[in-house]
Amino acid sequence: MLRSPADWTERSHDLSRLLARAGLGDRAAFATLYERTSSHLLAVVLRINRDRAQAEDILQEVYVNVWRAASSFDAAQSQPLTWLTSIARNRAIDSLRRLQTQPQMRAGAASSAGRDSEDDDVYDTVADESPGPLDLLSRAAEARSLAACMDQLSPNQRQSVALAFFQGLSHAEVAARMRQPLGTVKSWVRRSLATLKSCLDAALHGDSARGR
């Protein structure tokens, strides 16, 4: 089970080999890749698009794309789990766009977009079983450097980033959820990302300097 970013690199090692073989047309390797990664990618997609049937359709699209693009995967440029997760996130975010252009479909799905304040209560009751974005952020921060970097953010900054990243909310949607002006939220997100960037990059360079 994948619990902290520390496992990320470890798992990525095996996945690189599987992806390389899938890129050469090895279906068995691709099946193993699916077995090892699909439950993570479905969790990522479901955070952004809560409709289970749609999420599984998205997952299907993601893996068909991965099969096609496997030969172009460059292990020197990114870790396989990072690459797979980013493909899944992009598909899920694109699916929200399509959802918003179909207003008649929004009755059930509107709560996931958290569009205006009236939706908040519905949203919260729907979401009550799974951990909130803030819990996720602190869980993700178990790895040492990430935890130290998260501590540098104010609570509001942390929440704004968590909502945007995990739930796939736009700036306007985050502002509505937090009942804060759009400009304020925008600058929270921007400053959080700048802080995380310099902190994580510094930690990374420190680690490699120590010969990790």
Added chain:
Amino acid sequence: MDYSRKDLADALAAEYVTGTMRGGARRRFESLLPSHPALREAMLAWNERLMPLTAALAPVEPSGDVWRRISDRLDRRKSVAAGAWERLSFWRGLTGFASIAAIGLAALLANPRAVAPPVVVVLAATGAAASGVAGAPIVASISGDGTTLVTRPITPVALRPDRSLELWAVPTQGAPRSLGVLPGGSGVVALKGKVLAGADTLAVTIEPAGGSPTGAPTGPIVYVGKFSL
């Protein structure tokens, strides 16, 4: 906008990866990636920073049906590509192309002013002392609607790996505007806003790998061509 500027590329990539960049902006960012290495690099770096955050999510097992559907789709692709079918699909593809061309022609005839012809610009080699740059020109084609520019070298351009070719729109007044780098002389550039406004010249310079670090040309001009829209 000059996407080779590191701070700008970084800010855009951060919004893209976080997911707050939406709609048209998101699609535009994706269309710019192939020809703008600075954007691509910034995006990859943000992916590595943020994607591990998702490690905290509890896995959700997909239903068995999902893998069956994926598997079926891959099987279908395979059988179409196999053996004699390959030839059939080739002809199918060709007739498909012919009917698309016919539809295109019909649209053109029905509405002759809707589709403006592309503008072709020949960028001649200047002969500036630079290794790997051939004497043959690079041809640039600006789509009739002015949204896309495609370049192709007549003969391949082989540069040192630590150098890139960068394309610039040069206005009659003011500073050159970067249109992106051209790997091997080939590139597809989405022309944003009025990036060509007032420009009458396209120029290609040799820059450090990934494009000019300053946002202004730093290397010798190796190809140049005049145009008017």
